[in-house]
Amino acid sequence: xxxxxxxxVVVGAGIVGAACAxxxxxxxxxxxxxxxxxxxxxxxxxGMGHIVTMDDSExxxxxxxxxxxxxxxxxxxxxxxxxxxxxGTLWVAADEPExxxxxxxxxxxxxxxxxxxxxxxxxxxxxxxxxxxxxxxxLLVPEDAVIYPPCAARFVVAxxxxxxxxxxxxxxxxxxxxxxxxxxxxxxxxAGIVVNAAGIAAPALTSTLxxxxxxxxxxxxxxxxxxxxxxxxxxxxxxxxxxxxxxSVAFNVQPRATGQMLIGSSRQYGAxxxxxxxxxxSRMLRRAFEYIPGLARTSALRAxxxxxxxxxxxxxxxxxxxxxxxxxxxxxxxGLGITTSLGTAAxxxxxxxxxxxxxxPEPFLPARTFLEHVHA
Amino acid sequence: xxxxxxxxxxxxxxxxGPAGLAxxxxxxxxxxxxxxxxxxxxxxxxxxxxxxxxxxxDASNWAAxxxxxxxxxxxxxxxxxxxxxxxxxxxxxRFALLEIRFSKLILATGARERLLPxxxxxLPNVMAAGGLQAMVKSGLPISGKRVVVAGSGPLxxxxxAYLRAHGAKVLAICEQASWNSLASFASGLLSHPxxxxxxxxxxRQLLGIPFWxxxxxxxxxxxxxxxxxxxxxxGTQRExxxxxxxxxxxxxxxxxxxSLLGCALEGGCVRVDDAQxxxxxxVFCAGEPTGIGGLELALIEGQIAGIAAAxxxxxxxxxxxxxxxxxxxxxxxEKAFKLRPELKTLPDSGTIxxxxxxxxxxxxxxxxxxxxxxxxxxxxMGPCQGRICGPATQFLFDWDPGxxxxxxxxxxxxxxxxxxxxxxxxxxxxxxxxx
Ligand SMILES: Cc1cc2nc3c(=O)[nH]c(=O)nc-3n(C[C@H](O)[C@H](O)[C@H](O)COP(=O)(O)OP(=O)(O)OC[C@H]3O[C@@H](n4cnc5c(N)ncnc54)[C@H](O)[C@@H]3O)c2cc1C
Ligand SMILES: Cc1cc2nc3c(=O)[nH]c(=O)nc-3n(C[C@H](O)[C@H](O)[C@H](O)COP(=O)(O)OP(=O)(O)OC[C@H]3O[C@@H](n4cnc5c(N)ncnc54)[C@H](O)[C@@H]3O)c2cc1C
Numbered sequence: 032x033x034x035x036x037x038x039x040v041v042v043g044a045g046i047v048g049a050a051c052a053x054x055x056x057x058x059x060x061x062x063x064x065x066x067x068x069x070x071x072x073x074x075x076x077x078g079m080g081h082i083v084t085m086d087d088s089e090x091x092x093x094x095x096x097x098x099x100x101x102x103x104x105x106x107x108x109x110x111x112x113x114x115x116x117x118x119g120t121l122w123v124a125a126d127e128p129e130x131x132x133x134x135x136x137x138x139x140x141x142x143x144x145x146x147x148x149x150x151x152x153x154x155x156x157x158x159x160x161x162x163x164x165x166x167x168x169x170l171l172v173p174e175d176a177v178i179y180p181p182c183a184a185r186f187v188v189a190x191x192x193x194x195x196x197x198x199x200x201x202x203x204x205x206x207x208x209x210x211x212x213x214x215x216x217x218x219x220x221x222a223g224i225v226v227n228a229a230g231i232a233a234p235a236l237t238s239t240l241x242x243x244x245x246x247x248x249x250x251x252x253x254x255x256x257x258x259x260x261x262x263x264x265x266x267x268x269x270x271x272x273x274x275x276x277x278x279s280v281a282f283n284v285q286p287r288a289t290g291q292m293l294i295g296s297s298r299q300y301g302a303x304x305x306x307x308x309x310x311x312x313s314r315m316l317r318r319a320f321e322y323i324p325g326l327a328r329t330s331a332l333r334a335x336x337x338x339x340x341x342x343x344x345x346x347x348x349x350x351x352x353x354x355x356x357x358x359x360x361x362x363x364x365x366g367l368g369i370t371t372s373l374g375t376a377a378x379x380x381x382x383x384x385x386x387x388x389x390x391x392p393e394p395f396l397p398a399r400t401f402l403e404h405v406h407a
Numbered sequence: 408x409x410x411x412x413x414x415x416x417x418x419x420x421x422x423x424g425p426a427g428l429a430x431x432x433x434x435x436x437x438x439x440x441x442x443x444x445x446x447x448x449x450x451x452x453x454x455x456x457x458x459x460x461x462x463x464x465d466a467s468n469w470a471a472x473x474x475x476x477x478x479x480x481x482x483x484x485x486x487x488x489x490x491x492x493x494x495x496x497x498x499x500x501r502f503a504l505l506e507i508r509f510s511k512l513i514l515a516t517g518a519r520e521r522l523l524p525x526x527x528x529x530l531p532n533v534m535a536a537g538g539l540q541a542m543v544k545s546g547l548p549i550s551g552k553r554v555v556v557a558g559s560g561p562l563x564x565x566x567x568a569y570l571r572a573h574g575a576k577v578l579a580i581c582e583q584a585s586w587n588s589l590a591s592f593a594s595g596l597l598s599h600p601x602x603x604x605x606x607x608x609x610x611r612q613l614l615g616i617p618f619w620x621x622x623x624x625x626x627x628x629x630x631x632x633x634x635x636x637x638x639x640x641x642g643t644q645r646e647x648x649x650x651x652x653x654x655x656x657x658x659x660x661x662x663x664x665x666s667l668l669g670c671a672l673e674g675g676c677v678r679v680d681d682a683q684x685x686x687x688x689x690v691f692c693a694g695e696p697t698g699i700g701g702l703e704l705a706l707i708e709g710q711i712a713g714i715a716a717a718x719x720x721x722x723x724x725x726x727x728x729x730x731x732x733x734x735x736x737x738x739x740x741e742k743a744f745k746l747r748p749e750l751k752t753l754p755d756s757g758t759i760x761x762x763x764x765x766x767x768x769x770x771x772x773x774x775x776x777x778x779x780x781x782x783x784x785x786x787x788m789g790p791c792q793g794r795i796c797g798p799a800t801q802f803l804f805d806w807d808p809g810x811x812x813x814x815x816x817x818x819x820x821x822x823x824x825x826x827x828x829x830x831x832x833x834x835x836x837x838x839x840x841x842x
Contacts, residue, residue, distance in 0.1 A: 069775075069776075069778065069779045069782060071782065071783075072778065072779070072782060076782050112783075112784075181782040181783055182783060185783055200775075250820065250823065251788075252820065253790055253817060289764075289785075294820070307812075307813055309488075309490065309826045309827035310827040312823060312824075312826070312827070313823065313824045313825065313826060313827045316820055316821075316823055316824035317824050319820075320821070320824065326820055327819070327820055327821035327824070328819060328820070328821065329819070329820050330790075330817040330818065330819060330820070331814060331817065331818050331819070331820045331823055332788070332789070332790060332792065332814075332817050333788070333792075333812050333813075333814070334812065334813055334814065334823065335812055
């Protein structure tokens with residue numbers, strides 16, 4: 032049987048695999064990208080496309096901010112259908128205690144070189160008149176943006192191809208072992224390095240990974256241009272994203288370039304079917320009405336679900352895997368993989384060529400979970 | 408938040424066209440408590456649209472029958488979502504959400520026209536044939552207007568006759584099928600006296616209107632609205648000035664609801680057994696969704712489904728015999744009006760295929776599948792949910808249609824938010840199952 036030989040094989044053509052393939056091919060590696068489905072057809076097609084700086088932890092802040100800057104650098108090259116719009120994020124405080132959080136956040140971002148502004152109740156009402164007028168205020172993060180992820184993935188794959196990468200779609204990887212990649216159809220690849228960027232399916236190929244699917248729901252509306260102008264997120268969102276066990280919902284609405292709106296978001300563990308769960312859906316929507324009552328009367332075109340690849344410490348796995356010296360991981364991006372794809376790829380490429388990365392790589396090294404695993 | 412209304416039936420029928428009306432009356436006659444839901448303002452479906460107000464019409468006769476049998480008719484309500492495990496459908500009206508429970512369900516959702524893109528088809532006054540007919544029924548003045556009727560299928564004749572009767576100058580009927588295939592179809596009518604009679608009546612109504620086979624529109628032209636069209640007839644092109652082009656390429660069964668409920672499809676139609684039952688137990692299907700077969704077959708299938716859903720078997724033998732005969736006609740219909748491959752070459756690169764999202768033919772042609780195209784171009788993801796461009800791309804690119812996602816039609820967000828609030832007991836039971 033013939034073997035295809037590459038410097039690097041990237042498994043998964045989601046936004047993360049696409050970005051890794053692009054980076055590696057621009058380091059003059061001969062790259063193959065393999066996906067069982069479409070380019071950008073997995074979680075990448077299901078997500079929201081909010082390019083957001085988050086401060087859940089120092090490491091998360093560093094990676095999201097770094098990644099956001101890479102998106103800003105890439106922006107001039109992005110084709111129109113990626114729909115990059117720097118609409119900014121509004122973190123809405125419903126009450127005074129949440130307003131304290133706005134102030135803390137403002138300081139935190141400021142100390143790390145990200146300018147934000149605090150909006151009073153009046154200023155917020157003026158910026159977003161559809162919000163309930165009795166909100167306490169908000170934090171505006173102006174550099175946050177939204178994109179349309181499937182087209183972004185396609186664009187990044189095309190860029191990799193311009194640098195010589197080859198894409199193989201429709202082939203399922205069955206096994207990765209010491210530089211050898213075996214597909215269920217019998218095709219075999221051999222590579223100096225293999226990148227497991229298979230998203231929630233990564234543990235099927237690297238069995239000791241601790242990644243759990245975390246289900247999310249989204250609803251898209253018909254076109255209502257200017258109904259909301261920013262990605263608007265409740266501050267309580269953090270509580271929702273933090274909780275590691277219970278099902279949770281949080282208000283999160285995104286204006287699309289088309290004038291449509293995406294309404295989110297929900298988080299559920301242990302739900303393995305992709306069907307819409309009406310109970311969660313209605314909790315999520317009712318949460319949204321608490322912030323923007325007028326959403327109730329808009330017209331919904333579709334509801335769907337997607338799965339986030341969640342790690343126990345809520346940070347992605349980026350870098351070498353101790354059990355296989357030719358294997359690199361790029362997965363576990365939970366609800367931030369669209370944003371952090373570019374930073375992930377930069378960290379990975381820096382590791383491969385032995386360059387000093389622009390942010391600390393240690394918090395993301397897969398060895399951290401591996402050690403826990405061995406000691407546990 | 409708008410209120411939620413509740414109903415409960417032994418047999419629920421979705422669709423009040425011929426199939427649904429026949430199903431509802433048959434089930435009620437043998438004692439079932441029956442409800443009918445339709446999204447139109449009155450019963451009648453496509454064929455008897457807007458006729459219920461006339462003193463003597465098929466639609467008003469059926470309405471009277473439903474009334475006397477105690478069937479509850481819920482019009483202006485669209486089924487948008489379901490919880491089939493709990494035997495519930497959700498319908499939206501202008502003001503409320505309806506939760507409708509049932510023991511047995513009959514899907515009689517009918518068919519829609521297949522529209523195919525060609526340069527200029529998005530110009531104002533280029534319309535779906537049945538769509539123009541419906542607009543005239545609801546008041547669009549057509550008297551004295553020059554109309555070309557084009558595309559494929561018997562519906563073109565019915566529409567042409569209707570428009571002419573309402574004063575339109577029908578310049579021509581252009582049928583893409585060849586004369587030969589129509590001739591063998593017509594000779595087949597001899598074994599269907601009812602159809603033959605209809606055909607003869609139609610012929611009389613259409614007397615003097617040129618009927619061209621081997622003909623189809625290749626381009627519509629006009630500045631702000633339609634002014635002229637170019638027709639290809641037997642391989643040569645000719646230009647015709649007109650005010651309206653009424654255009655449709657036969658029918659596509661409405662299988663979306665069936666598909667959402669998990670009913671198996673076969674060749675684009677809902678698969679049913681001898682009793683019109685689908686692959687989902689207790690869910691029946693009748694009329695066009697099981698295959699385009701026309702009025703007579705819709706009525707017979709409706710009766711069978713109604714009787715079977717009510718748990719009875721009287722008359723089923725006789726009805727099955729009649730169904731077999733009507734199905735032969737349906738097969739002839741399908742063969743006669745098969746779309747010719749040349750129609751795939753009508754759109755040019757700039758022709759819009761998905762009108763909701765403004766996606767051109769050239770952008771679609773780059774993709775390998777419907778899913779890929781949807782993902783990358785959002786084709787089919789607008790308010791019509793791919794009901795128009797889906798069948799078109801299926802024909803143009805041989806793409807398989809994808810799965811159907813809720814809601815079935817655009818739905819108020821508040822209705823979606825109310826769906827699970829209706830029966831907490833049932834639902835906690837459900838989540839228990841799902842986890
Ligand atoms: C509801 C929701 C909202 C979200 N919102 C945002 C947001 O606003 N901002 C943000 O930054 N992130 C968001 N995310 C997260 C983001 O979508 C993901 O983190 C990101 O898409 C992950 O990309 P990926 O490439 O790792 O995975 P995927 O896109 O899932 O790609 C993995 C690919 O691997 C392929 N694959 C898997 N197994 C195999 C195999 N054995 N052989 C071959 N191929 C294989 C799959 O086919 C797939 O294409 C959201 C996620 C959800 C679910
Ligand atoms: C546009 C059009 C015009 C036609 N005109 C003629 C004509 O003039 N003469 C002729 O002989 N034949 C005509 N036909 C063909 C005719 O429809 C069939 O021959 C046959 O009568 C179909 O009957 P049916 O009951 O299966 O479907 P239909 O008559 O199509 O009835 C189905 C009904 O279900 C409703 N429905 C569907 N989904 C839902 C939902 N989710 N919620 C609520 N309600 C729903 C529809 O609105 C419709 O009222 C026409 C077909 C079309 C598509």
